[in-house]
């Protein structure tokens with residue numbers, strides 16, 4: 079279940095009001111200039127990565143290893159994936175008649191997605207590890223604290239053909255940067271829309287190979303979580319909580335994980351670091 083802008087105005091009006099009043103700004107120049115040797119640790123809301131496998135090693139992304147797709151990866155490029163199991167805590171997300179809760183399924187999916195990403199050499203940072211419910215802004219803050227990262231938010235829908243999966247990228251946002259290159263927090267995604275679409279199309283391509291009936295390319299939608307994220311960012315939505323047996327969803331997890339990881343690996347050569355917002359696609 080994806081929350082769009084209209085939902086947010088209804089559900090999270092307090093949060094938006096706070097956002098507007100605080101007028102929190104994102105320094106685009108900093109966001110767009112990954113400095114690998116200074117890659118930041120996750121924000122306090124995200125537990126630090128402890129798995130040894132999460133650290134890129136020789137043969138991983140670091141150095142000049144060749145990916146499964148033959149593309150030369152570059153040192154200091156894309157090496158972090160921020161994984162967001164959506165909902166959680168008091169927000170169960172979509173609920174099926176069989177008692178299936180989106181918030182629980184996405185956490186299980188995240189375990190497999192994480193493993194698949196780590197096998198591709200990514201360091202994975204999760205926005206939640208258990209049944210917590212960080213705010214949209216907390217989750218974006220986790221992503222925005224990274225350098226050289228992609229962001230993936232995981233959802234299970236209540237609609238759509240069971241057994242299919244869709245990738246969404248944020249619909250167009252007007253970048254309202256001022257003369258000093260600052261853009262508002264709630265437009266943080268704007269400079270990354272082109273990269274998000276490229277990343278999303280790659281993941282969707284792998285998903286459509288695995289799950290027949292899925293779209294061929296990523297779709298655009300107003301997704302609240304993506305809007306405040308200053309990184310190539312996608313939402314992956316799996317159908318659906320309406321299955322009678324959750325095993326039907328569990329069986330999809332390895333394929334979804336592989337598609338996301340292969341898509342992220344294939345996206346690496348497209349991850350071009352620019353030194354000014356205007357230079358981005």
Ligand SMILES: [Zn+2]
Nearest residue numbers: 079080171233
């Ligand atoms: Zn959802």
